[in-house]
Amino acid sequence: MSNRVSESEKIVMEVLWQKSPLTSIEVVARLQEQGWTEKTVKSFLNRLVKKEVVSFEREGRRYLYSPLVSRETFLKDESQGFLNKVFLGDMKELLATFVSNKQLSDEELSYLRDLLDEDKNKPE
Amino acid sequence: MSNRVSESEKIVMEVLWQKSPLTSIEVVARLQEQGWTEKTVKSFLNRLVKKEVVSFEREGRRYLYSPLVSRETFLKDESQGFLNKVFLGDMKELLATFVSNKQLSDEELSYLRDLLDEDKNKPE
DNA sequence: CATTCACGATTACAGGCGTAATCCAATTAA
DNA sequence: TTAATTGGATTACGCCTGTAATCGTGAATG
16 A cells, blocks of 8 residues: 655646656656756655555666556545645535635536436436 | 644644633543644644734643634635645636545535525625 | 742743655666 | 656655653642
């Protein structure tokens, strides 16, 4: 099992989810525009490997890093955790909070309706 | 401004949101069933006061604690933060993740539809 | 009054996190 | 071949968190 992925670590994961495998230099390149230094990114890659959410294979003296968990799995787990921790598992309250409070644009609302309609017709 | 409320600290907030003001002993009472010791709860109350999310007033030698932020505000902020950090602000992806993956029961689905219908008829 | 409680305040301490700097071995350049 | 470079591994370090223990003071008790 793997330890939790922190907020900043997840930003690194995001890069690898976009494209992988990548060398550390490539990951650094994609992150330093956002103010991250090479050292910091390398540290994160190390921790992520230790946490077993990122793997690597040697390519000469470099490593090629890849995510070990999919973004979908990660998002699903995070969502479940958020629901449980913040909303005490009360899905309705979570939905109400997102839907009201104008946190949804008209377009998002209609998108959501479509989602629900699809879901309604879904077998099982 | 106030520092972030941690996960465990939020559990203490939850108690105060249910009823307040409460003395520390009362908060302890409501939490030790869940394995928290008196010392730990007191520490959390202290930190929450320092973080300016809980206030107190003296009642003799005791303190009466009250939340300074409402549960609604807190949930809304947390939701916004979650959306931004985990889903990179992509509300549609968040919704899709919750709606699909069978994270919604039939009842929650119909509740959500009702919410949307209400919202549709809402002025502004 | 002297001693003991009760309670909040202060201090503790290990592990995680953000953010690197330093170390070391392999590689490439001089 | 020796020096400089490169890249991962190890170490650092202060702040936050979870989880208390100890301190100090005022109150209750003997």
